[in-house]
Amino acid sequence: MTHRAAALLIALSLLCLPAWADEREWESHGPYGGPVWYVLPVGPPGRLLATTASGTYITDDAGLHWRLLDSELRLDGVVNQTADVAWGWNYQSLYRSSDAGLTWSRVESGGDHWGIHKLAFDLNVPSTLYLAESGSRSEDGAALLRSVNGAVTWTRLPLPSPPEDVIVTPSTVLVDTYDNLYSSVNGGTTWNAVFPDATVNLSGIAQDPANPSRVYCLTTVGTLYSSSNGGLTWQNTGQLDRQNYTLGGMAVDPHDPRVLYVWDSDGQAIARSENAGASCETLPSRYDFYQFALDPYTPGRIWAASAGGVRMSDAGGPWVRRSTGLPNTSVSAIAFDPRDPSTVYAGTRYDGLQKSTDAGDTWEDLGLDSAEVGIINCVGIYPKSPSTIFVGSWKGIFRSTDAGKTWSLSDTCPNGVYSIIAKSRRILAATSSGLYMSRDSGETWQPTGFNSDPVDALTDAGRGFLYLSYNRDIWLSVNSGLTWKRMGRAGMGGTALAADPLRPWNVYAITWRQLLKSSDCGRTWEPFDHGLFSWDNKSVMSLVFS
Structure with missing residues (x-):
């Protein structure tokens, strides 16, 4: 990160650094972890797929390293039929893999x-498949489809209601619909309604991977039922605590049928029961989750797709x-350690505060809860003590005096x-209510x-030079913010500013x-963008000099 001139960095929806061989080019330096819609175990131990807006990614080492598998493929779900054969789907297409x-x-x-x-x-008959879909481009509408020849052709089954989920046990086909359980x-030639409680709605169904005849159904009021004969008869297993979340789905641990997982409909919470639903505890959760998956090989391991990547x-x-x-x-904000420019802090929209000690090659999570702080607009490092960090968002200023281990809101x-x-002597904050100052280290x-x-x-340009954008005008202070002078107007007004510390007039x-x-x-x-805005769908949020 050293150079004969100061380096201008930009935070878009990713962190970009200038390539010095040609200062008109920009390259990405993380941090990794953009939105992942689904994380899907497939094939051998350690292999997973991650569905993103950029395509499907794959890992073979339990998420330590990911690589792009297919930029055109986006999967919403996967089922493993054999060690090599897997089926995948998205909203309108069905896919097959024969190499795990x-x-x-x-x-x-x-x-x-x-x-x-x-x-x-x-x-019992692997060539027979069942497909639950909510509709079709024809006039037939929602349907449960059956294929007896490995998805070559399909037959529409006479299901009374649109299907939401389907489970195949050794003796039955069980379908969750919008209003009942069949x-x-x-x-699939004929159906019987088997939902044990017609007074409430069904929240989800799940199957024990180790014992396919054992299935569970969960109601929206938290009542859990189990069946040992594929859903023909049911027993009330217990009442789950639902005070902190709205029930949305469930899964059975593939290693222990007594362990059940339940999550809310918005992906904000997940609960675990170790006694087949008789009681449960809410697990720690800090991020906005989209989907959960249980690891088929590692007991007790849960994967989550979130706005901040894979967890x-x-x-x-x-x-x-x-x-x-x-x-x-x-990335929405960047800051450098004033004593070590290879230490970079990146504030994000969905993933809290990230820190790199190697100029952006690798990153670590500092633990500032994105649900608590919201979108980070700015980061400041106190020069007298770099372990004191300030983070600004719409919720105010958060301060840590122990390098990010603990935080307090002003x-x-x-x-x-x-x-x-x-x-060193004062800290300034640009806010929606004007300019604020602290003379006691942010207390x-x-x-x-x-x-x-x-x-x-x-x-801050150094040497006492400060610039701010106010009411679409640019203002300058040459005495560290004691007095200000209006200079001019930068187009529609500056939403982010940076000044060259070696040439503060720039x-x-x-x-x-x-x-x-x-x-x-x-x-x-x-203008000075040099093609920066040729990148489609990128929004610049922050500027900083190294």
């Missing part, structure tokens, strides 16, 4: 699938990042913090001007999809 998930081919079968929820195969003993928890422990090699997370600084400048804050209106951006501003440069302290401006 390494390659996938679209199944060009009869019928036009639309709204696929689940695929299941007959345990069982068939003749491959893993063992035996109910903390959620550990497993995102190296996945698409980058959405009660004297307003919400809506856009920028933080940490100097307390006082307003210091600009009429309680939003100060959109604030940057200042850069981000406006609506444009990077501007001024060489006269903000009086006049000219």
Whole structure:
């Protein structure tokens, strides 16, 4: 990160650094962990798939390293039929793999699938498959389909209601619909309603992988039922605590049928029962989860797809990042340790605060809860003590005095913090209520001007030079913020500012999809993006010099 000139860095939806061989080019430096919609165990131990907006990724070492498998493939679910054969699906297509998930081919079968929820195969006759879908492009609508020739052709089964899920046991086919639970003993020719409690709605069904005849159904009020004969008869197993979440689904641990997992409909919580549902405990959860999967090989291991990448928890422990090699997370702020420029802090939109000690090659999670702090707008490092870190968001200023181990929220600084400048004698914060200052290392804050209106951006150029964006104008202070002078206007006003610490009269501003440069302290401006905004769907959120 050293160079004869200061290096300008930009936080888009990823962290970018300039390639010095050609200063008109930019390259990504993480941190990894952009949104992952599904994480899907497939094939041998340690192999998983991750579905992202950029395609499907694969890992063979339990998430330590990911690589892009197919940029065109996006899977919503996978079932493993044999050690090598797996079936996958998304909303409108069915796929098959014959090499344990390494390659996938679209199944060009009869019928036009639309709204696929689940695929299941007959345990006694592997060529017989069942497909639950919510609708089709034809006039037939939702259907449960059956194929007896390995998905070459399909037959529509006379199910009374649209299917949501399907389970095949050794003796029955069990289907969860929107209003009931149905069982068939003749491959779907006829059906019987078997839901044990018609007064409530069904939340989900699950099958014991070790004993396929044992199935469970869960109601939306938390009542759990079990069946040992494929759903023909049911027993009330217990009442789950549902005070902290709305029940949305469940799964049975493949290693211990007494261990059940239940999650809420929004992916915000997951609970674990070790006694077949008689009681349960809510597991620690810090991130916005989209989907959960139980590891088929490692007892007690849960995988989660989240807005911040892939997470893993063992035996109910903390959620550990497993995102190296996945698409980058959405970075919204950058800061450097003033004593060690190879130490970089990246504030994110969905994944809290990340830290790198090797100039962005690898990253670690500092543990600031994204649910608590929200989207991070800015990060500041106190020069007298780099273990003191400030994070600004719409919820206010968070401070840590122990290098990110613990955090506290200031009660004297307003919400809506856009920028933080940490100097040895004073700390400044640009907020939605004006400019605030602290003279006691961030313990307390006082307003210091600009009429309680939003100060959109604030940057430090060193030598006492500070710039801020207020009411679409650029202002300059040459005495570390004691007094200010209006300089000029940067287009529509700067939403992010950075000044060259070696040449403080050179200042850069981000406006609506444009990077501007001024060489006269903000009086006049000219474009300086060099193709940066040719990247589709990227939003620049922060500028910083190294």
